[in-house]
Amino acid sequence: MAAPVTLQGIIQDIVDEMRAAPDRGKVATYIPSLAKVDPARFGMAVYTVDGECHAGGDDEIGFSIQSISKVFSLTLALGKAGDQLWERVGREPSGTAFNSIVQLEAERGIPRNPFINAGAIVVTDVNLAGHPPREAIGELVQFVRYLAEDESIAINEEVARSEERTGERNRALAHFMKSYGVLRHAPDLVLGTYFHACAIEMTCRQLAAAGRYLMLDGRHPGGGRTISSIRARRILSLMLTCGHYDASGDIAFRVGIPAKSGVGGGILAIVPGRASIAVWSPGLNANGNSQLGSLALERLAEATGWSLFNPGRLSDR
Amino acid sequence: MAAPVTLQGIIQDIVDEMRAAPDRGKVATYIPSLAKVDPARFGMAVYTVDGECHAGGDDEIGFSIQSISKVFSLTLALGKAGDQLWERVGREPSGTAFNSIVQLEAERGIPRNPFINAGAIVVTDVNLAGHPPREAIGELVQFVRYLAEDESIAINEEVARSEERTGERNRALAHFMKSYGVLRHAPDLVLGTYFHACAIEMTCRQLAAAGRYLMLDGRHPGGGRTISSIRARRILSLMLTCGHYDASGDIAFRVGIPAKSGVGGGILAIVPGRASIAVWSPGLNANGNSQLGSLALERLAEATGWSLFNPGRLSDR
Amino acid sequence: MAAPVTLQGIIQDIVDEMRAAPDRGKVATYIPSLAKVDPARFGMAVYTVDGECHAGGDDEIGFSIQSISKVFSLTLALGKAGDQLWERVGREPSGTAFNSIVQLEAERGIPRNPFINAGAIVVTDVNLAGHPPREAIGELVQFVRYLAEDESIAINEEVARSEERTGERNRALAHFMKSYGVLRHAPDLVLGTYFHACAIEMTCRQLAAAGRYLMLDGRHPGGGRTISSIRARRILSLMLTCGHYDASGDIAFRVGIPAKSGVGGGILAIVPGRASIAVWSPGLNANGNSQLGSLALERLAEATGWSLFNPGRLSDR
Amino acid sequence: MAAPVTLQGIIQDIVDEMRAAPDRGKVATYIPSLAKVDPARFGMAVYTVDGECHAGGDDEIGFSIQSISKVFSLTLALGKAGDQLWERVGREPSGTAFNSIVQLEAERGIPRNPFINAGAIVVTDVNLAGHPPREAIGELVQFVRYLAEDESIAINEEVARSEERTGERNRALAHFMKSYGVLRHAPDLVLGTYFHACAIEMTCRQLAAAGRYLMLDGRHPGGGRTISSIRARRILSLMLTCGHYDASGDIAFRVGIPAKSGVGGGILAIVPGRASIAVWSPGLNANGNSQLGSLALERLAEATGWSLFNPGRLSDR
Known part of the structure; x- marks a missing residue:
């Protein structure tokens, strides 16, 4: 299973792949502030349960979380x-x-x-x-x-x-x-x-930080409880089944991690008990979800084994 | 976390509750063979990853898996x-x-x-x-x-x-x-x-046995591989998002376990790396899913913590 | 074919039948001003091509034409x-x-x-x-x-x-x-x-008067042209096919006269070259059209033969 | 109003225009027997209430009435x-x-x-x-x-x-x-x-002949009654509101005559008390109705004044 140092490496590989990707989707144009965002942007940040943040690319550029x-x-x-x-x-x-x-x-x-x-x-x-x-x-x-x-x-x-x-x-x-x-x-x-x-507006680092309570079963990373355990799990369930509009099933199928996307090109994804992940790339696919953002999550899930449907999480014990 | 002996106790409690349940839904009537099934039936069987089977109620009565x-x-x-x-x-x-x-x-x-x-x-x-x-x-x-x-x-x-x-x-x-x-x-x-x-036609025991390959990431319990790991996970993803028709989101929300229901009143549910579960009760709710079967799964998930969205699976380590 | 004096008799018979009708539909209640209208009201006015107006019932009470x-x-x-x-x-x-x-x-x-x-x-x-x-x-x-x-x-x-x-x-x-x-x-x-x-707000007499230009192929009754002949005919065509929302086909089938209804209970109906008709009764049927108003038009069409699909208009010659 | 001799002239003008029309629509191709029909075909036949038949073009070639x-x-x-x-x-x-x-x-x-x-x-x-x-x-x-x-x-x-x-x-x-x-x-x-x-399979002449009972308010041209007057009128009403699928309103608007089309390119149109009309041209428009057939009816209605919404039918008297 991925150690923090390896996770940084995985993120860097993904950033490199996405930086070079030829097909980046189409930036939303319905408002000028979104239309003028540089389609070459790609950022990623991952908070793990031990409190560390691993990030890469444009992880400190703010974007509209929508x-x-x-x-x-x-x-x-x-x-x-x-x-x-x-x-x-x-x-x-x-x-x-x-x-x-x-x-x-x-x-x-x-x-x-x-x-x-x-x-x-x-x-x-x-x-x-x-x-x-x-x-x-x-x-x-x-x-x-x-x-x-x-x-x-x-x-x-x-x-x-x-x-x-x-x-x-x-x-x-x-x-x-x-x-x-x-x-x-x-x-x-x-x-x-x-x-x-x-x-x-948030950066990838800020967004991944904001998602930590869902990784932590509803507890605030600084201590105390933000929301009950059962509600945290139910929000994750809704993210898995409904988080990507009409492509939710496809993301569940390909990535297997609860996630919520925005038309600004950001995605927040949560691996329960393990990681809070933010990716951002402004180009969208036909379903209105970040094209490279979804692909980056798919790569991350492959490399780390972070799928809800991975039984290895159990056999680790 | 539930030990085998406790799992048997949990199952027995659920069987007792379901046997006494006043509202059992409505048995499907569109064909005579289904319409004549006794609505009082309730059975349950759980295969765990260690190969044991825990069961209760009408676990050896055959039903139409539909x-x-x-x-x-x-x-x-x-x-x-x-x-x-x-x-x-x-x-x-x-x-x-x-x-x-x-x-x-x-x-x-x-x-x-x-x-x-x-x-x-x-x-x-x-x-x-x-x-x-x-x-x-x-x-x-x-x-x-x-x-x-x-x-x-x-x-x-x-x-x-x-x-x-x-x-x-x-x-x-x-x-x-x-x-x-x-x-x-x-x-x-x-x-x-x-x-x-x-x-x-299968019994709960047979159905839970048949589902073990999905619990085992695609491997056959007798050895060898039935289907690739990635396909097993994707089938589970589809069961979570689409397994209960138009109530799939509700089951994901309430139970948090991939499952597939049939109009005969059976449900097959899979906890990756942990359990293959079959429940059966012929009365259906308004969505066409087993009323007591769904409730039994909800009870089992509560008692065992077997939700995909439970981070405890990790912190067990 | 109905002479003016007979037409007055037909109208009076219809007024009498509608005054006594037990099932008057339901008055629209979405705004107070409509909800408080007396459901016992029924009025009717018919302008014929010779310029006369025949009327009965509450033909001089104003209602919301909607x-x-x-x-x-x-x-x-x-x-x-x-x-x-x-x-x-x-x-x-x-x-x-x-x-x-x-x-x-x-x-x-x-x-x-x-x-x-x-x-x-x-x-x-x-x-x-x-x-x-x-x-x-x-x-x-x-x-x-x-x-x-x-x-x-x-x-x-x-x-x-x-x-x-x-x-x-x-x-x-x-x-x-x-x-x-x-x-x-x-x-x-x-x-x-x-x-x-x-x-x-208009009375039946005013509404029937306002519809005369459609009876007259687009000409104003006082002389001159309000709208071209082709446009007048096309408006009539739209009234026949679309004038009663989702019951337009049914009205065309039962009455066979172009007409437009309003939720205030009024209906304007036009027999090309012959009559401009206004009926009003505030109770509505399930399709949102005046219950007695539609029935009154059906009765009038039966009694006068005023259907677009009546070939007698020709064989009169 | 058009005399029989003039009607023949009108039909001939229409036949000439349609023969030369550059855009003839697309012949139905879902079955070979229809696909092989020559798109250059155009025929027309009109029975008037006096029993005469005026026709032109391919009026004696059989086609699938569909x-x-x-x-x-x-x-x-x-x-x-x-x-x-x-x-x-x-x-x-x-x-x-x-x-x-x-x-x-x-x-x-x-x-x-x-x-x-x-x-x-x-x-x-x-x-x-x-x-x-x-x-x-x-x-x-x-x-x-x-x-x-x-x-x-x-x-x-x-x-x-x-x-x-x-x-x-x-x-x-x-x-x-x-x-x-x-x-x-x-x-x-x-x-x-x-x-x-x-x-x-029928020719234009046969189809126009078959439609005479609707022109004659339900009476058979040879004497006696085929269907009651009220039913004949209601069938005409349905033809006007529903005879051209999702373009019925458009045909009512442009032509103003009850008509029923078929995918073989034929149309039967009825002027109550005046004419039974058949046109045929196999090329279809986007709504699946004969492109030149609809246009021919529009031309015929313009030239003859045969619109249900024409008040002149009355003032003829």
């Missing part, structure tokens, strides 16, 4: 609403594109899971309870800083404003759910908060 | 067609009912995954290559006997004939895929074979 | 945009509910026809060109007054405000189309105009 | 089952492709209307009642001969056999409806009959 924020929002909302959250959002893979409104109509405004846009908008509505939007956003940013133990994490306001200007499809989803009574706050307030959450 | 046969058919087909199989069937959760034809139209006749009916019909088409149907069925039964190391496993011909008489929806799926050129053989031949595979 | 306004908006928009309008909205029956968003996704934001909500929102967007919303509304009201030759027609502002407060589904449709670039103005401006158009 | 047979089958089935037929098939435009299975699932096996394939298969099931398939086919052919007053009309057996070999999508539809209990006979028997009905 939908990866859905993991942190969900964690917060479960703390607020508990299992009642599941009356307003499902737990099934969606079988359709990340922003499809069709399934939402078939299921009368209840989103399939908290990691498609509609589901994350409901989660945001939960997090708004008792707050003005500005405070709800502040609370989420504080929560991410606490998870990552890094006070420098912040929202990119230019991205947030761009999202607001171009978010017509998300507005449609929000008004649609409002028509079914699934949202409790005004769609505009919920969306303002949602767009700001998507605009959080 | 869709659980899709796991064995897929294993055979991957041996024949290799990864070319994935050109004719997808690997994504379906997001809709097990026998929906809608998604099949949207995706031009390519089923979402090999564990919905349409996907298993394609897998059967692969297994028919170069065989008359009678031989293809014989090959599958021989394969299951070899996996379980039990020559007494056989097809219930009455069930097979009933399936043929009532299988109009499956016939629609097959002709529909034929219209897209996804099937290579005549729909009637493929369906005859498919219906016979569903009619294989 | 979706019937889509006919007048479309007429205005064809005058502004001409056949270019058909690049942004289709001409096919929808096959689904009046406010379905599913079909809109399948067709990339292009509504099926101008008489479903999404289509009428596009038509409103066309009518907004070069106007602030207040002027666009004023123009539409002026147009309806000109058609009906009645300056007293006005918008019910309470209804308009209620529509705005409850119109989440329409907001979803508008933002959804905006996301595809099908709308040119801001969704809020378009919807404000759209909701005001729906809130126009 | 879905136009659905009009005759429906007429027969209404005679057998009466309005009970409408419990098993709807009367609404479909909003989707002619052989879509999606809508059929949404509506639990009840086809939207009798002119999509699924609906015509149900109609065929009705016509099979109490007959072996051979007799049911014989009855339909006899009925068409009686309508056209032409004993030479027959089925092209080569086409029928080809349809059977390639009809997998229709087989899927039939088994699907059987799974819902909507069909009463075995799908194979129903389909055998259905495929034979599609393979009836």
Whole structure:
């Protein structure tokens, strides 16, 4: 099994391969702030359970975490609403594109899971309870800083404003759910908060740090518990089955590790009890997931044996 | 962590709870042979990696494995067609009912995954290559006997004939895929074979025995390799994301173990490197999965900590 | 064939039957102003080509014309945009509910026809060109007054405000189309105009008067041409195939006359060259069309022979 | 209004225009017998209410009437089952492709209307009642001969056999409806009959002759009544709203005459009380309707004023 020194080597090999990769996918162009990101970027950071961080490439360049924020929002909302959250959002893979409104109509405004846009908008509505939007956003940013133990994490306001200007499809989803009574706050307030959450900017190192509580069964790396063990495991289960939109099954099949991607090209992946991994490369594949990011995770899983379906984790004993 | 003697105790507690359960779901009624099964039945058997079998309840009563046969058919087909199989069937959760034809139209006749009916019909088409149907069925039964190391496993011909008489929806799926050129053989031949595979009858002990190769990363318990390690892991991944039709996400969420259910009330569940589990109770919930079978798996996972998302498997070391 | 005096008798018989009808459907309740309308109301007015008006029941009580306004908006928009309008909205029956968003996704934001909500929102967007919303509304009201030759027609502002407060589904449709670039103005401006158009209030006599230009092949009853002959006929064709949402085929089958219904319980029906008919009864059937209004049209068509499919119109000669 | 001598001139002008048309659409290729038809063919025949037939082009060349047979089958089935037929098939435009299975699932096996394939298969099931398939086919052919007053009309057996070999999508539809209990006979028997009905071969002259009962409000041109007046009008209504699959609204809009098309390139169109029209040109447009056939009808409607929405029919008096 991979020792820390070997892990650094594996990461370096992956960084070298990805730097040279000819097909890097297509950078998201729906807002200018994302469109102008250099497609040649690739970064990677891995926190292991012993507290060390191994990283390579552009691991200290900030990027827009976008939908990866859905993991942190969900964690917060479960703390607020508990299992009642599941009356307003499902737990099934969606079988359709990340922003499809069709399934939402078939299921009368209840989103399939908290990691498609509609589901994350409901989660945001939960997090708004008792707050003005500005405070709800502040609370989420504080929560991410606490998870990552890094006070420098912040929202990119230019991205947030761009999202607001171009978010017509998300507005449609929000008004649609409002028509079914699934949202409790005004769609505009919920969306303002949602767009700001998507605009959080982090480096690979910060993102891997922020994911450690999921590697640690819900415990904070600095001590204490962020979330119960059962909830941490359930969030991982949702990441495995729903974390990559309509390619979730494919990622589970090829990589076998719970992960959540964002349209900014980042992916957060968690090996329970072993590693919290962040990769970033801005070019996307046809499913809207980072092309080199997914490939890097596949390489890392092959090299380390870090698949949930690897029985070797047991026979190590 | 549960020692063998404790595992037997856990199983007995579950058997006692399930025997007394007031709400047992509804037995499938679409064919007489299934409709007449006693809803009071409950059986369970667990093979552990040390080769022992712990069982309880009606663990030696045969039942119709139905869709659980899709796991064995897929294993055979991957041996024949290799990864070319994935050109004719997808690997994504379906997001809709097990026998929906809608998604099949949207995706031009390519089923979402090999564990919905349409996907298993394609897998059967692969297994028919170069065989008359009678031989293809014989090959599958021989394969299951070899996996379980039990020559007494056989097809219930009455069930097979009933399936043929009532299988109009499956016939629609097959002709529909034929219209897209996804099937290579005549729909009637493929369906005859498919219906016979569903009619294989096994006890919980036999089924748990047959599943050991997946617990053992593809190796046969008697020595040698049944399937490559990577394929075993990928089959497990598909069981986790697609094994319970439109409730797959919910089972992953609640139980966290790869499993495949059948309309006869059986479930095969695999803990990589640790256990091959069979449960059976004929009453089904609204999603068409065994009501007490799913609950028994949830109890077993809680009592043993056997979740893929449990980091304790690592910290045991 | 019915002489004027007989027509009055037919209308009176229908009024008597409808006054006594036990099953009156359900009044729309989504806004208070509609919910409080007396379900016992029934009115009817028929303008014939000779300029006479025959009426009965509550023919002088104002009601909210709602979706019937889509006919007048479309007429205005064809005058502004001409056949270019058909690049942004289709001409096919929808096959689904009046406010379905599913079909809109399948067709990339292009509504099926101008008489479903999404289509009428596009038509409103066309009518907004070069106007602030207040002027666009004023123009539409002026147009309806000109058609009906009645300056007293006005918008019910309470209804308009209620529509705005409850119109989440329409907001979803508008933002959804905006996301595809099908709308040119801001969704809020378009919807404000759209909701005001729906809130126009008219009596049966006024509505039948306003529809005369369609009876007269596009000519204004006071002389001159409101719209070309070919456009008048095409509007009638759309009323026949798309005028009653997902029950359009059924109305064509039972009544055989082009008609457009509104959720306020009104229906405008046109017999080319012969009659302009308005009926009103606030109770709706399961398809959202006036229950007694549809029945009254069926009775009128039976009694007069006014079906498009009646060859007698010819053999009269 | 067009006198007979003028009508002949109009037809000749249309024939000349269509003979020279550069874009003729694409001939159906799914069976060899259709694929080999010469795309240069164009024929037209018009029976007027005075009993005369005006024709031009390839008006005496036989072609496969295909879905136009659905009009005759429906007429027969209404005679057998009466309005009970409408419990098993709807009367609404479909909003989707002619052989879509999606809508059929949404509506639990009840086809939207009798002119999509699924609906015509149900109609065929009705016509099979109490007959072996051979007799049911014989009855339909006899009925068409009686309508056209032409004993030479027959089925092209080569086409029928080809349809059977390639009809997998229709087989899927039939088994699907059987799974819902909507069909009463075995799908194979129903389909055998259905495929034979599609393979009836007629010339334009024969087809226009066969349609005269619909022009004559249900009366047979030779005297007596083929079908009641109300049923004749309702069949025309269905032709207008559903006769051209997903382009029915467009044809109603452009032509304004009830019509039914077939994939062999034929169209039967009826002007109530005035004309029964057959056109044929084998090249199809994107909606599967005859490209030049639809254009020819549009030209004929323009030249004659034969639109249902033309009020001039009245003012002639």
